[in-house]
Structure formats: C-alpha cells, structure tokens
Amino acid sequence: MNALELDGELVRRARELAARAAAPVVDLARTHTTVSVERAVLRLAGLTGTDPVLGDGEVPWVNRVVDAVREQVGLEHGVALPVWHALGRDGSLQELAEQVGAGTARFSIPADPEPAxxxxxxxxxxxxxxxxxxxxRRDELVALHGDPPRRPWIYLIVATGDIYEDIPQAQAAARAGADVIAVIRSTGQSLLDYVPEGATRTGYAGTYATGENFRLMRAALDDVSAELGRYVRLTNYASGLCMPEIAVLAGLERLDMMLNDAMYGILFRDINPRRTFVDQRFSRMVHARAGIIINTGEDNYLTTADAVDEAHTVTVSQLLNETLAHEAGLADWQLGLGHAFEINPAVPESFRLELAHALLARGLFPDAPLKWMPPTKHMTGDVFGGYLLDGFFNLAGALTGQGILLVGMMTEAVVTPWLSDRDLALRNVRYVLEAAGNLHEDFAPRPGGFIDRRAHTVLTEAVQLLERIADHPQGLIQAIADGTFGITKRSPDGGKGLDGVARLAADAYNPALELMEGVRV
Known part of the structure; x- marks a missing residue:
C-alpha cells in the first residue's frame, strides 16, 4: 500500500529509546513472580474447581493452594517445588487441594529439588x-473454512451478562458480517483476585471471563464458522489481577485474540504497576505459545486526554507495547496495537488529522494487524450525527489499511446497543468497506503536505518523550507515576495487588517459564 515515507533514522531512534525505557520493566518481570502467575502454573497442571466450604464458586482451589504455600514457605521459590514435593510420587493436585481445605497440607522446600x-x-x-x-486445530479450521475475504476484520462486542444469551447474539452478529466476536467482561472483574468458575448468567455490562464461558462460546462460533464458510474469531480480556490465569484459560479453550495491554490496568483500574508488569510478561508468553493476537489499549488514553495534544503519547505507548511484546515472544502478526478515531469533530481538518495519526501507526508497524477503535468521547446522543461520524471512521480505516476495525455504535453513550443497533452499525461498515474496496492502494498523501507534516510532528514529539523516559533510572514506571499516559498518575507502590508480588529467590522454579522461555513464533 502507499504510505507515509517516515524518517528511517527517527524510527530507528524511537525503537532504541523504547527498548531503553522498557528495560527496567523487563528486569522487574524477570526477577519477580505474583500470586496469579503461580496460580496459572497450577491451572496449566490441571487444577480446577472451587472450595465448596468457602462460598458459591468464589474461592478457586488454585487460590487456596497458592495462599497456603505463601503462608507456609513464601512465594519467592514459586509454588512448583513445594507443591510437587508435598504430592510425592502418587498424590494428585485435587487431593492436595482438599488437604489444604481441611488444613492438613504441609509445604516445604525440598533439599533435593530434582524429583519435584x-x-x-x-x-x-x-x-x-x-x-x-x-x-x-485453529490452523486446521482456518484452512478448512477460510479467513474473511478482506481486511480489516470487522470486530463486534457482544455481552449481555448471560453467556446463554450471548451465544445466539454472537452467532447472529457473525451471520450479519462480524469476523471477530468480543465478549466484554462484567464490570469490575479486572479487580477480582480470582477467576470465577463455570458458566455464568449474572454479569453487569458484560459477561464474566471463565474457562467454561470460553468453551461454550468457542464451540458456538465453531458451529457458525462451518455454516458461513469462514473462521470466526473469539476475543476476551486478559487484563486485571488475574491476567496470567485468564491467558492460560484462553489458550486451553482456543480463543483467538485477547485484550492484553501493558499499562491499561495500571492507568484505568488502579492496579499496582509492579504487579501488572510481572503478570503481563507471563500472559504474553502464553499468548505467544498459543498463537493468540493481542489487542492493546492506547485508544483509552484519548478518552481522558486530548486526541490532538496527546497523540504522541499513543505512539509512545504503541512502541513500548511492541518492545514488551517482542521480549515476551510475540511476533508482529500478533500485535493488534490500538489507536482511535477520537479527535473532536468540531476541530478544523479533524478528518485529515485522523488520517495522519492512522497512517503514522500503519507506517511504524507495517506487519501488525492494528486495531482501529471508533469514536466514543464525542458521541453526543445525536444518533444521526453519530452514524455519520462512524461512517467517517470506517472510511479512515479503509483509507489507511487498518487490520481490525471495531464496529462503532450510533447509540454510544445513550443506551446499551440493541440487536437492531448492531445490525445498522454492521451495514455502515459493510457499505464503506465494499464501496471503498482497496482504496488504500490509491491513497498517497502528498510529501510535505498537511498529513505528512502532522505525522512527522507526532513522531518527533514521541521521540522527545521517549528520550525523557529512557533517561530516567526507573524508565516507564516513573513515566506512569508522572502522569505521562492518559493524564493519569499511578505510584509504583500504590494501587491494588502489590501484596501479591514476590522477588524470586536464586533457586526459584517455574516449569511454565522453563517450557516457554526461548519459544519464538
């Protein structure tokens, strides 16, 4: 496609600075563990279910076992050595969990760790x-049914709170043209330090992310994929206090995409930065192994900050997300880096500015399936104006060759969309994409023109910001504390979940990391 001719030296400098800025975070993640990382190890080993004595599905066995290990010997060695030492030759994880529930399990670090x-x-x-x-199996099904016939893939959110209501809505959305179904999570799940168990029917503004809900929706989309003759992808959210565990469940149930941003939970859910960065590295290693595409959340910055003044912070975040993703083993084709159509439509030349920002992202990450997000901040309740604005958003996606296009709703900020709203929104997308076709092949901004100059201004400002971040000893963590992203300040020692972080001892052992380290897609 025709794209901006970016300054190669400036691009190289930006990536070099992003690596320097992220280095303290990578070191932190390599030298620490968290309760959720260790629970994810037990989930990979097959431990499921909840303690029936301690509530209605709210205390999973993995939580009970990890908490008991932490109480008796600490987390600095990981859970693998004390757990499998306690199991001995013939014990099962389920039996050991029940002993934890009964208060009879005893954990210690073995003198000879090799058997454990x-x-x-x-x-x-x-x-x-x-x-x-x-x-x-995903590769087989894609080969059998085929991918959608064009890019960008159409991404639609479906979530009622009841997984059994979500399923027919998701299938209907696929029949109406959606290529990716996202089941948004119930409000507040990211702040739960456990993963609910089983199929759920009571969520608020979303449906709980659970292994069983993943299994049910994936099976339903497999059915509709066979019916339609194209593979329909499933998305959920690996974020919050249980990011590693949800990533594992996604891999075990064949999800295709996961929302997985390095900073979203810190900025918008006040989760401790150290907890988040340790968890995100492990979760991304799982995604790399599973062949899952991640979606990052830069669009959220523009809901709290001005989309013109702070455009460079989106670019900086994209570069940092790319750096951290590559370090965890993700390939470029798995990087659904986020950006959004959020400039105030009253701003003169707003559409040209949106094109400049979108083309900058496309030029910086030519092999990544960028995730293009619709307008939300300036949707006023005027559904006719909103429908037109969404049409411009769709056109920008076609003009700039985006990879994943989230369907905008004309009723954004008015009501939870009805099925009829989704149908109209999908018609808008289909009309623009079918009418515009491969228009990006013909669209080339004039060198030195408005779009070209704006993109280079944003890239230059991004490099200047990265220089300030990279020069600080704490790098990215200090930048977050300073309110660099989304004008939100978060202290390294504040937020939720810090008590679940532990520095690893010299003899720590995590079999999942051992199996994943060095794996590159």
Missing part, C-alpha cells in the same frame, strides 16, 4: 500440549 522439578515439569507440559494442540 521433574514432576512439576511433566504436569505443566500436559497443559502446554493442550495449548499447542489448540493452536494446530
């Missing part, structure tokens, strides 16, 4: 094998 290491590695390898088989 071997047993833990074998148990976790079984979970990894299931993830590998799911990746292979």
């Amino acid at each position: 290491r071997d047993a833990a590695r074998a148990a976790v390898a079984a979970g990894m094998a299931r993830i590998d088989a799911n990746r292979a």
Whole structure:
C-alpha cells in the first residue's frame, strides 16, 4: 500500500529509546513472580474447581493452594517445588487441594529439588500440549473454512451478562458480517483476585471471563464458522489481577485474540504497576505459545486526554507495547496495537488529522494487524450525527489499511446497543468497506503536505518523550507515576495487588517459564 515515507533514522531512534525505557520493566518481570502467575502454573497442571466450604464458586482451589504455600514457605521459590514435593510420587493436585481445605497440607522446600522439578515439569507440559494442540486445530479450521475475504476484520462486542444469551447474539452478529466476536467482561472483574468458575448468567455490562464461558462460546462460533464458510474469531480480556490465569484459560479453550495491554490496568483500574508488569510478561508468553493476537489499549488514553495534544503519547505507548511484546515472544502478526478515531469533530481538518495519526501507526508497524477503535468521547446522543461520524471512521480505516476495525455504535453513550443497533452499525461498515474496496492502494498523501507534516510532528514529539523516559533510572514506571499516559498518575507502590508480588529467590522454579522461555513464533 502507499504510505507515509517516515524518517528511517527517527524510527530507528524511537525503537532504541523504547527498548531503553522498557528495560527496567523487563528486569522487574524477570526477577519477580505474583500470586496469579503461580496460580496459572497450577491451572496449566490441571487444577480446577472451587472450595465448596468457602462460598458459591468464589474461592478457586488454585487460590487456596497458592495462599497456603505463601503462608507456609513464601512465594519467592514459586509454588512448583513445594507443591510437587508435598504430592510425592502418587498424590494428585485435587487431593492436595482438599488437604489444604481441611488444613492438613504441609509445604516445604525440598533439599533435593530434582524429583519435584521433574514432576512439576511433566504436569505443566500436559497443559502446554493442550495449548499447542489448540493452536494446530485453529490452523486446521482456518484452512478448512477460510479467513474473511478482506481486511480489516470487522470486530463486534457482544455481552449481555448471560453467556446463554450471548451465544445466539454472537452467532447472529457473525451471520450479519462480524469476523471477530468480543465478549466484554462484567464490570469490575479486572479487580477480582480470582477467576470465577463455570458458566455464568449474572454479569453487569458484560459477561464474566471463565474457562467454561470460553468453551461454550468457542464451540458456538465453531458451529457458525462451518455454516458461513469462514473462521470466526473469539476475543476476551486478559487484563486485571488475574491476567496470567485468564491467558492460560484462553489458550486451553482456543480463543483467538485477547485484550492484553501493558499499562491499561495500571492507568484505568488502579492496579499496582509492579504487579501488572510481572503478570503481563507471563500472559504474553502464553499468548505467544498459543498463537493468540493481542489487542492493546492506547485508544483509552484519548478518552481522558486530548486526541490532538496527546497523540504522541499513543505512539509512545504503541512502541513500548511492541518492545514488551517482542521480549515476551510475540511476533508482529500478533500485535493488534490500538489507536482511535477520537479527535473532536468540531476541530478544523479533524478528518485529515485522523488520517495522519492512522497512517503514522500503519507506517511504524507495517506487519501488525492494528486495531482501529471508533469514536466514543464525542458521541453526543445525536444518533444521526453519530452514524455519520462512524461512517467517517470506517472510511479512515479503509483509507489507511487498518487490520481490525471495531464496529462503532450510533447509540454510544445513550443506551446499551440493541440487536437492531448492531445490525445498522454492521451495514455502515459493510457499505464503506465494499464501496471503498482497496482504496488504500490509491491513497498517497502528498510529501510535505498537511498529513505528512502532522505525522512527522507526532513522531518527533514521541521521540522527545521517549528520550525523557529512557533517561530516567526507573524508565516507564516513573513515566506512569508522572502522569505521562492518559493524564493519569499511578505510584509504583500504590494501587491494588502489590501484596501479591514476590522477588524470586536464586533457586526459584517455574516449569511454565522453563517450557516457554526461548519459544519464538
């Protein structure tokens, strides 16, 4: 496609600075663990279910076991050695969990760790094998049914709170043209330090992310994929306090995309930065292994900050997300880096500015399936004006070659969309994409013109900001504390979940990391 001719030296400098800015975060993630990382290890090894004594599905066995290990020997060694040492030769994880529930389980660090290491590695390898088989199965189904016939893929949110209501709505959306179905999570789930169990029917403004809900929706979309003759992808959210566990469940149930941003939980859910960065590295390693595309959340910055004045912070975040994703093993084709159509439509030349920002992202990340987000901040309740604005958003996506296009709703900020609203929104998308076709092949901004100059201004401002971040000893963590992204300040020692972080001892062992380290897609 025709694109901006970006300054190659400036682009190289931006990536070099992003790597320097992210280095303290990478070191932090490599030298620490969290309760959710360790619970994810037990999930990979097959431990499921909840303690029936302690509530209605609200205390999973993985939480009970990890909490008991932490109380008795600490988390600095990981859970694998104490758990599989306690299991001995013939015990099962389920039996051990029940002993924890009864208060009779005793954990210690073995003097000879090799037997426990071997047993833990074998148990976790079984979970990894299931993830590998799911990746292979996805490839088979894509080969059988085919991909959507054009890009961008049309991405539509479906979530009623009741998984059994979500399923027919998701299938109807696929029949109406959606290529990716996103089941948004119930409000507040990111702040739960456990993953609910089973199929759920009571969510608020979304449906709980659980392994069973994942399984049910994936099976339903497999059915409609066979009916339509194209593979319909499923998205959910690997964010919040249980990011690693949800990533594992997604791999075990063959989800295709996951919302997985390095900073979203910190900025918009006040989750501790250290907890988030450790969790995001592990979760992204799982996504890399599973062949899952991640979606990042830069669009959210523009809901709190001005989309023109702070455009460079989106670019900086994209570069940092790319750096951290590559370090965790994700390939370019898995990087659904986020950006949004959020400039105030009353601003002169607003559409040209949107094109400049979108083309900058496309030029910086030519092999990434960028996720283009619709207008929300300036949707006023005028459904006719909103429908027109969404049409311009769709046109910008076609003009700039975006990879994933989230369907905008004319009733945004008015009501939860009805099925009829979704149908009209999908008609808008289909009309623009079918009418514009491959218009991006013919669209080339004039060198030195308005769009070209604006894109280079944003890139230059991004490099200047990255220089300030990279020069600070704490890098990205300090930038967040300073309110660099989304004008939201978060302290390194504040927020939720810090008590679930532990520095690793020299003899710490995580079989999942051992199996995933060095794996590159």
